[in-house]
Amino acid sequence: MNEDSTAPRGTVKPLDGESAHLAIERHLRDLVASRPVGDRLPSTRTLVLEHAASPLTVQRALQRLVLEGLIETRPGAGSFVARRHSVHRADFGWQTTALGAARTGADAIGTAMANAGPGVIALHSGYPAEELLPTRLVRSALVRAARTNTAVERAPISGLPELRSWFAAELAPAGASVAAPPAADDVVITPGGQSALSSIFRALANPGDAIVMESPTYWGAMAAARQAGLRIVPIARGTTAPTAADLDDALGASGARLFYAQPHFANPTGALWSSSERSAITAVLHARGAYLIEDDWAHDFGIDADAAPLAADDADGHIVYVRSLTKSLSPAVRVAAVVARGPALARIQVDRTVDDLYVSGILQAAAVDVLTDPGWRSHLSRLRGSLRGRRDEMARQVRGQLGADALELVPRGGLNLWVRTNDGVDVAGLARRAAAEGVLFSPGGDWFPAEPTGSFFRLNYSRARPELFEPAVGILARLLA
Numbered sequence: 001m002n003e004d005s006t007a008p009r010g011t012v013k014p015l016d017g018e019s020a021h022l023a024i025e026r027h028l029r030d031l032v033a034s035r036p037v038g039d040r041l042p043s044t045r046t047l048v049l050e051h052a053a054s055p056l057t058v059q060r061a062l063q064r065l066v067l068e069g070l071i072e073t074r075p076g077a078g079s080f081v082a083r084r085h086s087v088h089r090a091d092f093g094w095q096t097t098a099l100g101a102a103r104t105g106a107d108a109i110g111t112a113m114a115n116a117g118p119g120v121i122a123l124h125s126g127y128p129a130e131e132l133l134p135t136r137l138v139r140s141a142l143v144r145a146a147r148t149n150t151a152v153e154r155a156p157i158s159g160l161p162e163l164r165s166w167f168a169a170e171l172a173p174a175g176a177s178v179a180a181p182p183a184a185d186d187v188v189i190t191p192g193g194q195s196a197l198s199s200i201f202r203a204l205a206n207p208g209d210a211i212v213m214e215s216p217t218y219w220g221a222m223a224a225a226r227q228a229g230l231r232i233v234p235i236a237r238g239t240t241a242p243t244a245a246d247l248d249d250a251l252g253a254s255g256a257r258l259f260y261a262q263p264h265f266a267n268p269t270g271a272l273w274s275s276s277e278r279s280a281i282t283a284v285l286h287a288r289g290a291y292l293i294e295d296d297w298a299h300d301f302g303i304d305a306d307a308a309p310l311a312a313d314d315a316d317g318h319i320v321y322v323r324s325l326t327k328s329l330s331p332a333v334r335v336a337a338v339v340a341r342g343p344a345l346a347r348i349q350v351d352r353t354v355d356d357l358y359v360s361g362i363l364q365a366a367a368v369d370v371l372t373d374p375g376w377r378s379h380l381s382r383l384r385g386s387l388r389g390r391r392d393e394m395a396r397q398v399r400g401q402l403g404a405d406a407l408e409l410v411p412r413g414g415l416n417l418w419v420r421t422n423d424g425v426d427v428a429g430l431a432r433r434a435a436a437e438g439v440l441f442s443p444g445g446d447w448f449p450a451e452p453t454g455s456f457f458r459l460n461y462s463r464a465r466p467e468l469f470e471p472a473v474g475i476l477a478r479l480l481a
């Protein structure tokens with residue numbers, strides 16, 4: 001029988017002066033204490049009814065106990081009594097001596113990767129909601145792929161030829177200005193953009209080398225560079241590209257031969273390089289004999305502009321291009337590509353193969369199926385409209401509730417707004433207080449290679465339902481006030 005149908009309304013009363021939130025917490029603690037590990041706890045709906053409380057209040061109480069390790073939530077299944085910590089106290093002290101200092105600590109992993117409990121308003125995560133994915137196409141492509149030999153065979157180390165051709169063709173639109181645009185042979189398939197970046201950094205630089213990055217930039221690129229033993233040399237970027245002069249100085253002073261950047265709808269700022277900025281930066285790369293690692297993560301998320309990869313015009317292999325389908329096709333079909341030329345391509349291929357030999361063929365086959373279906377193009381144009389609506393609504397809420405100057409740029413694409421609040425605001429502390437109220441966002445500190453230059457945070461508009469933007473930003477406004 002469905003427990004919800006029998007849950008009596010308002011039967012669990014708060015103690016004198018106790019808030020609904022604390023009453024639910026106390027009730028849950030009693031349940032956890034009296035039930036065996038793994039036991040299912042009442043659903044959110046039941047708790048809402050029993051306490052005559054709002055779903056958000058119930059979620060906050062659940063989230064609190066999840067953070068304390070008393071409750072586990074399993075998406076789609078509910079909340080359960082968590083495994084108790086063992087009373088045995090292991091002695092791991094020897095590992096401190098054995099391991100020495102960590103190259104990257106646990107704080108290298110951005111808060112954007114935190115799992116959101118049920119009911120939490122997730123403005124922290126970079127992964128779009130299911131309604132923004134080509135879900136139907138993906139499901140039927142996986143079923144079809146399961147019937148092919150890709151389900152049981154080892155895939156080629158560089159990837160399925162059809163998929164490599166697709167990525168190359170995307171870089172060689174009709175009328176491209178380069179005599180020999182990238183071809184399928186220049187493409188290496190990887191299991192996501194993150195592993196592509198790790199391989200590129202390992203393959204094209206040695207531990208101790210410098211790598212230039214825009215600041216702020218994607219936390220995962222910084223983490224991968226540090227894991228590869230590279231030294232990050234930041235150059236400032238605001239709502240535009242970094243200046244060619246800054247890039248030239250940074251390459252010259254550090255001896256770096258790698259420049260990692262996101263020319264289109266950068267994560268987190270949303271900035272888009274103009275054509276004059278592109279030319280000036282390309283000229284510096286040529287003069288310095290350096291590579292641009294062009295992370296085109298938001299290729300499919302253009303709203304008022306399209307991403308036009310610099311790699312499409314690269315004749316001499318100065319650009320190592322990364323394009324991922326993780327966020328636009330499906331986070332579960334983890335497929336991306338690196339496009340590179342010459343010895344750089346060969347080195348990246350070796351690193352990929354040493355790292356994990358090859359990428360699952362069935363996932364690649366499913367990706368080809370989706371990408372070559374006429375529905376893919378219509379999905380992309382629908383997606384553009386949905387992202388526009390979400391971006392505009394989030395920008396309206398931020399400007400309306402946090403002030404017109406909270407937003408320097410409404411990005412022309414991508415999935416995020418980069419918000420600035422008053423200098424001196426402890427944004428990490430704000431994030432903790434907002435999390436306790438059921439709103440997750442990503443504090444600015446995650447995105448700077450060095451000290452943050454102001455109090456910034458990133459709000460992602462692609463995951464939570466748009467009607468929740470208003471209450472979520474309202475909570476931030478109240479906490480900031």
Ligand SMILES: Cc1ncc(COP(=O)(O)O)c(C=O)c1O
Pocket residue numbers: 126191192193194195218220262267295297324325326327336
């Ligand atoms: C700028 C940027 N590059 C690369 C990645 C990694 O992509 P993937 O999820 O395909 O590994 C992300 C993911 O958030 C990203 O934001």
